[in-house]
Amino acid sequence: MSNESVVFQSVINKKPPQVIKAKGVYMTVVKDGKTIELLDGVTGAAVGALGAGDEEVYEIINEAAKNSFYTYPSLIGNQHSEDLAQFYIDHSPKGAFASALWCCSGSESNENALKIIRQYWLEKGNTKKIKFISRETSYHGFTLGALSISSNGRAEFLKDSLIDQEKCPKMPVCYPYRYQKEGQSEEEYTQSLLDALEKLIIDNDPETVASVTIETLPGSSLGTVPPPKGYLPGIRKLCDKYDILMHLDEVMCGTGRTNPNGGLNCWENFLEPGQFPDIQTVGKTLGSGYVTIAGVLVGPKIKKAYEAGSGAIVGSHTYASHGFNCAVALGIQKKIMREGLTKNIFEKGNRMGAILKEKLLESGEENIVGDVRGIGGFWSVELVKNKKTKEIFDKKLDVGHKMQDYCFNNGLNVMGMQGCKDNIKGEGDFFLLAPAFVVTDEDVDEIIKRVLAALKDCTEWLKSEGAF
Numbered sequence: 001m002s003n004e005s006v007v008f009q010s011v012i013n014k015k016p017p018q019v020i021k022a023k024g025v026y027m028t029v030v031k032d033g034k035t036i037e038l039l040d041g042v043t044g045a046a047v048g049a050l051g052a053g054d055e056e057v058y059e060i061i062n063e064a065a066k067n068s069f070y071t072y073p074s075l076i077g078n079q080h081s082e083d084l085a086q087f088y089i090d091h092s093p094k095g096a097f098a099s100a101l102w103c104c105s106g107s108e109s110n111e112n113a114l115k116i117i118r119q120y121w122l123e124k125g126n127t128k129k130i131k132f133i134s135r136e137t138s139y140h141g142f143t144l145g146a147l148s149i150s151s152n153g154r155a156e157f158l159k160d161s162l163i164d165q166e167k168c169p170k171m172p173v174c175y176p177y178r179y180q181k182e183g184q185s186e187e188e189y190t191q192s193l194l195d196a197l198e199k200l201i202i203d204n205d206p207e208t209v210a211s212v213t214i215e216t217l218p219g220s221s222l223g224t225v226p227p228p229k230g231y232l233p234g235i236r237k238l239c240d241k242y243d244i245l246m247h248l249d250e251v252m253c254g255t256g257r258t259n260p261n262g263g264l265n266c267w268e269n270f271l272e273p274g275q276f277p278d279i280q281t282v283g284k285t286l287g288s289g290y291v292t293i294a295g296v297l298v299g300p301k302i303k304k305a306y307e308a309g310s311g312a313i314v315g316s317h318t319y320a321s322h323g324f325n326c327a328v329a330l331g332i333q334k335k336i337m338r339e340g341l342t343k344n345i346f347e348k349g350n351r352m353g354a355i356l357k358e359k360l361l362e363s364g365e366e367n368i369v370g371d372v373r374g375i376g377g378f379w380s381v382e383l384v385k386n387k388k389t390k391e392i393f394d395k396k397l398d399v400g401h402k403m404q405d406y407c408f409n410n411g412l413n414v415m416g417m418q419g420c421k422d423n424i425k426g427e428g429d430f431f432l433l434a435p436a437f438v439v440t441d442e443d444v445d446e447i448i449k450r451v452l453a454a455l456k457d458c459t460e461w462l463k464s465e466g467a468f
Helices: 055-066 079-090 106-123 144-148 153-157 186-203 231-241 300-308 323-338 341-362 399-409 441-464
Strands: 018-023 026-031 034-040 099-103 131-135 209-215 245-250 279-282 294-298 369-375 378-383 415-422 427-433
Touching (some): 034 441, 055 323, 079 099, 079 294, 079 323, 099 106, 099 323, 106 209, 106 245, 106 279, 106 300, 131 186, 186 231, 209 231, 231 245, 323 341, 341 369, 341 378, 341 441, 378 399, 399 415, 399 441
Parallel strands (some): 209 245
Antiparallel strands (some): 018 026, 026 034, 099 294, 279 294, 369 378, 378 427
């Protein structure tokens, strides 16, 4: 088997490790002619819920194939998409959502959200609301619209092709580990962020601001930083005050990965009772990697404006609300709920995070870990040169990706990244953990064991490079 690739992705002409078999939370890959067994600690890009090779999912897929038929969605619909929408509405707090659109990727869902938001204001007769506020150090997808509300090296690389950035103002990143000042309380830090957002809204003229977009729990841009107390409720109140739509991006963190109530939405950890986003994007674990599906969840306020206006959506996608994808995703979600797997990943994930914090932060042992953060089944570990000063490693060392390699060598798949300190320059190293919902205590212990071994190997390499 040739190592040269003809697939135009990642490193051109070089194949990445190729998966040849997978079951549960383990996979077998071939790299440079060698067969390697891996514990999958990140499920691709936080995609896996049921793990690989679930026999019941094969039955769900077969049944869906027999009972779904392609139709162009603007002409003829299908009941599978209706049922999946109703399932998400019913398994969210009452009053949160009234409708849903299904698409094929998280980038596509955020792209659609921007268009839905724009048309919402046009339906209400407001032509001036054309600005989409989002955050510094954020990532919302790789389409041009989604990149326009992002703030990272990928967006910077394509900046000349993006939406005019005057229409996409950026508020400060929420990142207590680096930006909460010494002596500043959590409440004071939260208020400083809310004050900065309110100033940004006023400076941009509230009459021109259409929405505020936030990753409830960021992923590949920043690492999994939980919002401090009062932050999301404060943003909800500012959106209400200035008549702005609140858009939560839960493509990576949502659909059961980080829900405290055995449900679907990450924001249930943080918003106050009766508070909801106006629009929300989801994906990843919705299809658990068995089908390509993501979605946009529409709140009742938006739906009512469309009903009172034109009653129609401008535009459509060829594979929007695809019957087969929706049927498979619904079957997967029903299985997850029936087996209590959102509860399982929340508990097992929090146990994983607590042990990592104890061993890497609270034990007093010297290591290269500056922060361990996350919630439920979504965690990240930030790597630093100096724990006290939080000094980062030289970008050229690419410690995040080197740590990914050392984890791989120890039989663990993680996502290594750079850019948490400065996402434009790619400075600051971390890696992500997002195991499948079926993970056991034994799997968690094995993940931790392999992380610790990889950290030891990475530290030895850094010493040999004279990085300390």
